[in-house]
Amino acid sequence: MNYWLLKSEPDDFSISDLKALGKTGEGWNGVRNYQARNFMRDDMALGDLVLFYHSSCKAVGVVGIAKVVKTAYPDPTQFDPNSHYFDPKASHEVPRWFQVDIAFERALKRVPLAAMKANEKLAGLLLIKASRLSVMPVSAEHFAEIVAMSEAR
DNA sequence: GCCAACGTTGGC
DNA sequence: GCCAACGTTGGC
Numbered sequence: 001m002n003y004w005l006l007k008s009e010p011d012d013f014s015i016s017d018l019k020a021l022g023k024t025g026e027g028w029n030g031v032r033n034y035q036a037r038n039f040m041r042d043d044m045a046l047g048d049l050v051l052f053y054h055s056s057c058k059a060v061g062v063v064g065i066a067k068v069v070k071t072a073y074p075d076p077t078q079f080d081p082n083s084h085y086f087d088p089k090a091s092h093e094v095p096r097w098f099q100v101d102i103a104f105e106r107a108l109k110r111v112p113l114a115a116m117k118a119n120e121k122l123a124g125l126l127l128i129k130a131s132r133l134s135v136m137p138v139s140a141e142h143f144a145e146i147v148a149m150s151e152a153r
Numbered sequence: 154g155c156c157a158a159c160g161t162t163g164g165c
Numbered sequence: 166g167c168c169a170a171c172g173t174t175g176g177c
Contacts, residue, residue, distance in 0.1 A: 007174095007175090055174085055175060056174075056175050060175085060177095131175070131176080
């Protein structure tokens with residue numbers, strides 16, 4: 001079992017939106033960063049747990065837990081000329097971008113970014129170290145610590 | 154809305 | 166293959 005953190009702008013797609021989709025979940029399309037893609041394509045497995053993070057908003061932080069319900073497959077938006085995520089260099093034969101499906105697992109009391117930054121047990125967390133990455137692995141220890149922080153709030 | 158950080162692109 | 170220019174992310 002691996003643990004992950006995914007960022008989403010709540011104005012665009014929030015934890016409530018994910019909850020509303022139920023067990024089917026959502027295809028995590030639109031990732032256009034190679035490091036993030038590689039994590040999804042090569043390392044994400046069925047049942048992996050995901051910290052759901054709200055970025056670029058007033059209340060940034062971890063707000064829930066999701067689960068990987070489908071492993072990597074080509075992101076269809078790369079083939080759609082009308083999509084914001086269209087990539088003319090991608091083809092069906094050689095897709096460039098991949099996505100997984102995730103589904104709502106449970107909500108958490110929000111753990112703010114500032115609290116995570118202040119927690120020395122979370123030193124080395126990629127969210128802090130590699131702040132521009134939108135899909136990243138989280139160690140089991142860090143995952144448990146963030147959930148504990150939520151429950152202590 | 155500003156700006157720092159940093160990934161990507163393209164000329165050479 | 167280097168690196169400057171550029172575009173994007175994302176916190177504040």
